[in-house]
Amino acid sequence: MKDRPxxxxxxxxxxxxxxxxxxxxxxxxAFRAGFDVKKNEIHGLSQRGGSVTSQVRYGGKVQTPxxxxxxxxxxxxxxxxxxxxxxxxxxxxxxxxLNRHRILPAPAVLGEAEYPAxxxxxxxxxxxxxxxPAFETASEMGDVRMANSVLLGALSAFLPDFSxxxxxxxxxxxxKPGTLRANLEAFDRGRKFASDAADKGKxx
Amino acid sequence: xxxxxxxMSDKRKGLMFLSGNEAVARGAWEAGVKVATSYPGxxxxxxxxxxxxxxEVDCEWSVNEKVALEVAAGASMAGVRALASMKxxxxxxxxxxxxxxxxxxxxxxxxxxxxxxxxLHSSQNEQDNRYYAKAAEIPMxxxxxxxxxxxxxxxxxxxxxxxxxPVFVRLTTRICHSKSVVRPxxxxxxxxxxxxxxxxxxxxxxxNAVQRHFDLERRLxxxxxxxxxxxxxxxxxxxxxxxxxxxxxxxxxxxxxxPDFSVCKIAMTWPFPGQFVRNFASQVKxxxxxxxxxxxxxEEIAALGIPVEGKQQLLRVGELSATTLRRRIxxxxxxQKGPVEGLPPRPPQFCPGCSHRGIxxxxxxxxxxxxxxxxxxxxxSLPPYNAMDSLICMGASITMAHGFNKVSDPNDRAVAVIGDxxxxxxxxxxxxxxxxxxxxxxxxxxxxxxxxxxxxxPNPASTWKLGGKPGDMPKPTLDIEAVxxxxxxxxxxxxDAYDMAAVDRAIEGRKSSGRPAVIIVRGPCTMVDRRxxxxxxxSGDCVRCRxxxxxxxxxxxxxEDAVAILEFLCTGCGICAQVCPKKAIRKACxxxxxxxxAAAGEDESPADKVK
Numbered sequence: 001m002k003d004r005p006x007x008x009x010x011x012x013x014x015x016x017x018x019x020x021x022x023x024x025x026x027x028x029x030a031f032r033a034g035f036d037v038k039k040n041e042i043h044g045l046s047q048r049g050g051s052v053t054s055q056v057r058y059g060g061k062v063q064t065p066x067x068x069x070x071x072x073x074x075x076x077x078x079x080x081x082x083x084x085x086x087x088x089x090x091x092x093x094x095x096x097x098l099n100r101h102r103i104l105p106a107p108a109v110l111g112e113a114e115y116p117a118x119x120x121x122x123x124x125x126x127x128x129x130x131x132x133p134a135f136e137t138a139s140e141m142g143d144v145r146m147a148n149s150v151l152l153g154a155l156s157a158f159l160p161d162f163s164x165x166x167x168x169x170x171x172x173x174x175x176k177p178g179t180l181r182a183n184l185e186a187f188d189r190g191r192k193f194a195s196d197a198a199d200k201g202k203x204x
Numbered sequence: 205x206x207x208x209x210x211x212m213s214d215k216r217k218g219l220m221f222l223s224g225n226e227a228v229a230r231g232a233w234e235a236g237v238k239v240a241t242s243y244p245g246x247x248x249x250x251x252x253x254x255x256x257x258x259x260e261v262d263c264e265w266s267v268n269e270k271v272a273l274e275v276a277a278g279a280s281m282a283g284v285r286a287l288a289s290m291k292x293x294x295x296x297x298x299x300x301x302x303x304x305x306x307x308x309x310x311x312x313x314x315x316x317x318x319x320x321x322x323x324l325h326s327s328q329n330e331q332d333n334r335y336y337a338k339a340a341e342i343p344m345x346x347x348x349x350x351x352x353x354x355x356x357x358x359x360x361x362x363x364x365x366x367x368x369x370p371v372f373v374r375l376t377t378r379i380c381h382s383k384s385v386v387r388p389x390x391x392x393x394x395x396x397x398x399x400x401x402x403x404x405x406x407x408x409x410x411x412n413a414v415q416r417h418f419d420l421e422r423r424l425x426x427x428x429x430x431x432x433x434x435x436x437x438x439x440x441x442x443x444x445x446x447x448x449x450x451x452x453x454x455x456x457x458x459x460x461x462x463p464d465f466s467v468c469k470i471a472m473t474w475p476f477p478g479q480f481v482r483n484f485a486s487q488v489k490x491x492x493x494x495x496x497x498x499x500x501x502x503e504e505i506a507a508l509g510i511p512v513e514g515k516q517q518l519l520r521v522g523e524l525s526a527t528t529l530r531r532r533i534x535x536x537x538x539x540q541k542g543p544v545e546g547l548p549p550r551p552p553q554f555c556p557g558c559s560h561r562g563i564x565x566x567x568x569x570x571x572x573x574x575x576x577x578x579x580x581x582x583x584x585s586l587p588p589y590n591a592m593d594s595l596i597c598m599g600a601s602i603t604m605a606h607g608f609n610k611v612s613d614p615n616d617r618a619v620a621v622i623g624d625x626x627x628x629x630x631x632x633x634x635x636x637x638x639x640x641x642x643x644x645x646x647x648x649x650x651x652x653x654x655x656x657x658x659x660x661x662p663n664p665a666s667t668w669k670l671g672g673k674p675g676d677m678p679k680p681t682l683d684i685e686a687v688x689x690x691x692x693x694x695x696x697x698x699x700d701a702y703d704m705a706a707v708d709r710a711i712e713g714r715k716s717s718g719r720p721a722v723i724i725v726r727g728p729c730t731m732v733d734r735r736x737x738x739x740x741x742x743s744g745d746c747v748r749c750r751x752x753x754x755x756x757x758x759x760x761x762x763x764e765d766a767v768a769i770l771e772f773l774c775t776g777c778g779i780c781a782q783v784c785p786k787k788a789i790r791k792a793c794x795x796x797x798x799x800x801x802a803a804a805g806e807d808e809s810p811a812d813k814v815k
Contacts, residue, residue, distance in 0.1 A: 014550065015552065027221065027383060028221065031216065031219075031221045031385065032216060034216070036384075036385060037221065037383070037384065037385060038349075038382055038383065038384045039382060039383040039384075040378060040381060040382040040383075041381060042325045042326075042377070042381065049550075049552050049553050049555070049758045050550055050551060050552035050553075051550045062384070063456045063457075063459040063460040064378075064453070064456040064457045064459070064460040064525075064526050065378060065382035065383075065384065065456070066378060066457070066525055066526065068460070068461070068525070068526045068527045068530070068538065069527040069538035069540065070538030070539045070540025071538070081547065081548070081550065082550070084544045084547055085543070085544070085547055085550075087541075087543070087544050088538070088540055088541060088542055088543045088544070089540075090540065091539070091540065092539060092540055104761055104762070105548050105549065105550035105551070106550070106551055106553055106587075106588070106756060106758075107548045107549060107551075108548050109753060109760070109761050109762055110587075110588060110750075110753050111750075111762075112548075113548030113549075114548070115548065116544075116547065116548075122544060125541070126540065126541060144772070
C-alpha cells in the first residue's frame with residue numbers, strides 16, 4: 001500500500017450543486033480502503049453561486065492536498081463551463097467525466113458574454129471526455145439533485161480500487177434515507193452508462 | 205466529534221479523517237481545554253463549531269475577536285486551559301489584549317489560533333500573522349497537516365503552561381480546509397490550577413508591566429533554546445545541492461514539487477530556531493526559503509549572515525502551489541496545455557430570495573455613495589449591483605461615512621451599510637461616536653439575524669446560540685432598534701426588506717436630513733429561513749427591458765432569448781415583480797402547491813401587498 005502511486009480527482013462545479021458532498025464521498029471511500037487521503041476545497045464567498053472546486057488525492061503517501069496542474073487523473077465536471085475553466089488540471093492521459101448541463105453565469109444572462117458552445121469538443125483536446133447525461137437522467141427520475149449520483153456512478157466505473165458494494169456502503173451512510181434508494185439507482189445508471197461507453201470505446 | 209466521524213473511526217482502527225480545523229478542535233479537547241471562544245471568520249470558523257460538539261468544553265461565539273481573546277485570557281487566569289480562534293484579520297481586533305497577555309503570561313494554558321489566508325479566498329487582505337508572534341514576543345507553531353494540527357495544539361498548551369506565555373498556532377486556508385488522516389488520542393483532564401491573587405503579574409500598570417517585560421525577555425531566551433531543539437523541527441537530508449527552509453503548507457508543496465531536495469522543516473516559527481537553521485545551511489551548497497506571502501523566515505536567515513534565496517523567485521502575493529514551485533524553481537511547466545482562454549467569469553451573487561437584494565438595487569439606482577462593511581453584502585461592490593463604494597474592515601461603514609460626510613455637501617453624503625453581526629462586532633462604537641460628535645450620517649442596518657457569510661453562525665441579534673437552532677429564543681438578546689435609540693439616535697425606523705416601496709421611502713431624504721438616522725432593513729437569511737412563498741413567472745407582457753437583470757438574481761435567466769424565472773431556484777420573494785415596469789412578472793400560482801394558503805394571505809409576499 002505504501003508505494004501505491006497517488007490518484008488525483010478534481011471536481012469542478014457551481015456553488016449549490018453539491019460538490020462538497022460528492023467529493024466527501026470519494027474521500028471517505030478511499031479512507032476506508034486504507035489509503036492515505038487528502039481532500040481540499042475552498043469555502044466562503046464561493047458558496048454564493050460562484051465557481052467551486054474540490055480535490056481528492058489518495059494513494060500510499062499524499063503530501064500536498066492540492067493537485068498540480070495537468071496532474072488530475074480525473075476531472076469531474078458537474079457543469080460544462082466549470083469543467084472548461086479547470087480543463088488544464090487534467091492529465092493528457094487522464095479522463096474527463098462531464099455532466100451535460102449548463103448553468104448560465106451572470107455575464108451570460110446579462111448578454112455581456114457568450115456561454116461556450118462547444119464545451120465537449122474543447123475538453124476532448126485536453127483528455128478523453130465522457131459526456132454523461134446526468135442532469136437529464138436525474139430529471140427523468142424526478143429530482144435533478146440526483147445528477148451527482150449519476151456522475152459518481154460514471155466515475156466509479158474507472159476506479160478499480162473500490163467495489164460497487166464499497167460505494168453502496170458509503171452512499172448509504174451519507175445520503176438521506178428517504179432519497180437513498182433513488183440515488184442508488186441513479187448511481188447504477190451512471191456506472192452502467194460509463195461501462196457501456198468504455199466497452200464501445202466512446203470515451204477514448 | 206460528530207457521530208459520522210466516530211463511526212468512521214471504527215472502520216479504520218481508531219483513525220479519523222478530519223479537516224485541520226476539526227483536528228485543532230480535537231487536539232484542544234484532548235489537551236483538556238475548558239473554555240473556547242471565537243468570532244466567525246473564514247477560514248477559522250469550523251474550529252469552534254467542532255469544539256461545540258464536545259460537552260466538556262464551554263464554547264461561545266463572542267461578539268468580536270478582542271472579546272474572544274479576553275474571555276479566554278480570563279479563563280486562563282482562573283486556572284483552566286482556554287483557546288481563542290480567529291481568522292487573520294481577527295488578530296488585528298484582538299491585538300490589544302494580545303500584546304499585554306504576553307507580559308502577564310498565563311495560569312491555565314492559553315492558545316490562540318490564527319487562520320491566515322494566502323490567496324485571500326474570503327478575506328480583505330493577505331496579512332502574514334507570523335509578524336504578530338515576533339511583535340508580541342510569543343511563540344508560534346505551524347502544523348503542515350491535520351495530524352500535526354492535533355498534536356501541535358496539545359504541545360502549545362504544554363508550552364503555554366511551562367513557559368508562562370500564550371502560544372500561537374498558525375494555520376492557513378489549505379491547512380484549515382484540507383482533510384487528512386488523523387490518529388486521535390484520549391482526553392487529558394488537567395486539574396484546575398488554583399487562582400492566587402497576583403496583581404504584579406496580571407495587572408499591567410506601568411510599574412508592574414516593566415517588570416513583566418523583563419520577565420518576558422527571560423522567558424523568550426528559554427523559548428529560543430526550546431525552538432532550537434524542538435522535536436518537530438526536522439532536517440530531512442537528500443541531495444545536498446539545494447536545501448529548502450520551509451514551514452506549514454509550503455512544506456507539503458515543497459515535498460510534492462521538489463522531492464529530491466533536502467528540507468529544513470520549521471514547526472516552531474517563533475522564536476526563530478537560528479542555530480538549527482544554521483546547522484542545516486552548513487550542510488547544503490545552496491539555500492532556498494519557500495514561504496507564502498512575506499519573507500519572514502528569509503529575513504531571519506539573512507540576519508544571521510547566511511546567504512539565502514527566496515522572494516527573488518517567489519511572489520509575496522497569493523499561494524505557492526506545487527505547480528508554482530516547479531515552474532519557478534525547476535523551470536518545469538505542467539505537461540498539459542494552459543487554461544482555456546476567454547471563458548466568461550462566474551461571479552458569486554446574492555442567493556435567490558436574499559433580503560439584501562432590494563436595498564442594494566435601490567442604492568445602486570439612486571447612485572448613493574455607499575460606505576460598506578464586511579459580510580455577504582460585500583458582493584454589492586460587484587456588477588450588476590454596483591452599490592458599494594468602500595469596504596475595508598469590520599465596522600468601518602459607519603465611521604468612514606461619518607468622516608466622509610464631515611466634508612460632503614448634503615446631496616453627496618455617503619450612507620453606511622452594515623449587517624447585524626458586524627454591527628454588534630464593531631458598529632456600536634461607531635454609532636456612539638456619530639451621535640456624540642454631532643454627525644449627520646444615515647446608517648442602514650441589514651438585519652437578517654445571522655452571521656451569514658461564514659456559514660450561518662448566531663450572534664446577539666439571532667434567536668439562538670452555538671449548538672442551538674433558529675427560534676430557540678422568542679427574540680434576539682440584543683434589540684438593535686432599542687440600542688440605537690438608547691445611544692441617542694432619535695430617527696430610528698424599521699422596514700421590511702422585501703417591501704421595495706417602503707425601503708425607498710425609508711432611505712429617501714434621510715441621507716440629507718442633517719441628523720443621524722438608523723434604518724433597519726429586516727428580512728431573514730434565505731439560507732436559514734427555508735420557507736418558500738411560491739415561484740414567480742414571466743408573462744407575455746415582458747418587453748425584455750432587462751430591468752430585472754439589475755437585481756442579479758440567480759433565478760432570473762434567459763431561455764431561448766426570453767427572460768425566464770427558474771422555478772426550482774425562485775423563493776417567491778417578489779422583488780422582481782415589484783421592479784418590473786410592465787408588471788409582467790407574476791406569481792406562478794398553478795405550480796405552487798400551497799396556493800390556497802397564499803390566497804388566504806398567510807404566505808402573502810410584499811409584492812402582493814404593493815399591488
